[in-house]
Amino acid sequence: MKDCEAEKLIKRDFRTRGRVPVSLSTAERFLHSAQKNLEIEEYEMVQLAAYYSAFHTSSVKR
Incomplete structure (x- = not known):
């Protein structure tokens, strides 16, 4: 990451x-949704919810 900053990328x-806090809360909601959809075997929705959970988690910077 520091390399990208140094190169002004x-x-x-x-x-x-x-x-x-909003991003983490959103990620948690999507993760919960993925778990609920897994219980009812809605696998496409599991995949989408898990993706969005990961997206919102990764958008949180240190």
Whole structure:
């Protein structure tokens, strides 16, 4: 990541820190949805919900 910053491919945006709790909450909701859909064997929805959960988790920066 530091290499990408050094090459100006990405930059830190400290305004995003306020969105961290929202992103984590959204990720948790999608994970719960994936678990519920797994119980009823709705595998396509499991895949979508799991993807969105991972997306929202990965959008949280350290």
